[in-house]
Amino acid sequence: MAETLRNTLKAERERLDLTQAALAERVGVSRKTINTVENGVFVPSTILALKLATALDRPVEALFQLDDSGVSPKQDT
Amino acid sequence: MSLIELAERKAHARALGLYVFAGLTVVMLGLTFSTWRPSFFEGMWLGFTLVSTLYLSPLATRLKSGPLAQLLEDEVTRDHRRTSSAIGFWAGLLAAAAMLAVGSVPGLLSASDSARIIFTAAIVVAQVRLATLELQAAR
Numbered sequence: 001m002a003e004t005l006r007n008t009l010k011a012e013r014e015r016l017d018l019t020q021a022a023l024a025e026r027v028g029v030s031r032k033t034i035n036t037v038e039n040g041v042f043v044p045s046t047i048l049a050l051k052l053a054t055a056l057d058r059p060v061e062a063l064f065q066l067d068d069s070g071v072s073p074k075q076d077t
Numbered sequence: 078m079s080l081i082e083l084a085e086r087k088a089h090a091r092a093l094g095l096y097v098f099a100g101l102t103v104v105m106l107g108l109t110f111s112t113w114r115p116s117f118f119e120g121m122w123l124g125f126t127l128v129s130t131l132y133l134s135p136l137a138t139r140l141k142s143g144p145l146a147q148l149l150e151d152e153v154t155r156d157h158r159r160t161s162s163a164i165g166f167w168a169g170l171l172a173a174a175a176m177l178a179v180g181s182v183p184g185l186l187s188a189s190d191s192a193r194i195i196f197t198a199a200i201v202v203a204q205v206r207l208a209t210l211e212l213q214a215a216r
Contacts (some may be wrong), residue, residue: 021081028144030084032214033153041214042153 004067011036012056012063026055086149088211091132091149095208098129098203106197110190122193129200131160133207157210164201172198 001035013023013034020034027034029048036042037052044052078086108118119161135158166167176191186194 005206019102021079024081025079028147030088030148030153031081032085032211035216036153036214042156045152048152070163 005040006045006067007037007040007063009034009052009056009063010063012058013038016056023052023055027051062073078169080144084145085215087145088149088154092208092215094212095132095211096200098125099170099204099208100134101125102129102197102201102204109193118121122197125156126200128198128206132160133165133200133203141148147187152205153213154211154213157207157214163208168202169195169199 011019018026020031020038024031024034027048028051033042033044033048037044037048049060049064053063054065080166080171102122105118105122105125109115111118136213174195178184178188180191
């Protein structure tokens with residue numbers, strides 16, 4: 001099953017009244033990186049995802065979610 | 078102008094430069110087959126190919142340090158380089174297969190002609206793909 005990564009980056013960025021360029025500056029990447037992540041064209045590395053979460057003051061799992069993951073959380077017994 | 082804007086402008090210019098270099102490399106390849114000063118154009122083709130290869134490789138930007146170089150060679154650009162290099166590899170393979178077929182006709186192409194065509198196919202396809210990906214990402 002194909003897994004896709006949904007993100008709420010645009011909504012979270014707009015919540016803080018940030019432009020793509022302003023967020024890019026905070027994270028230390030180019031604006032096109034922010035643009036491609038927002039549009040779901042590029043799946044960011046864990047490092048970038050964590051930097052984005054820090055810059056937007058949100059937990060990383062609030063920014064990125066798996067669509068149709070087919071992965072069930074492991075239960076501790 | 079902020080660093081982000083400067084990086085965007087430079088990346089845009091670099092993408093357009095890639096299209097220009099790709100076009101010029103193809104033109105030089107065509108001119109190597111002309112009867113007028115073919116060795117001069119072979120040299121020009123070699124020069125363009127070397128510069129194009131450098132342009133494609135991350136080496137040039139990795140040698141530079143500083144925040145602007147870091148922005149120009151960020152995660153997305155590195156991903157675009159990988160993608161375009163892979164496509165260039167397949168284009169090179171296709172060109173090699175075509176040269177195998179064409180090479181069965183005796184006297185049509187020399188080994189160096191075939192090598193030039195294969196190099197050009199791989200590099201030009203990779204350049205055009207990288208430039209397109211970069212421009213699309215910046216929209």
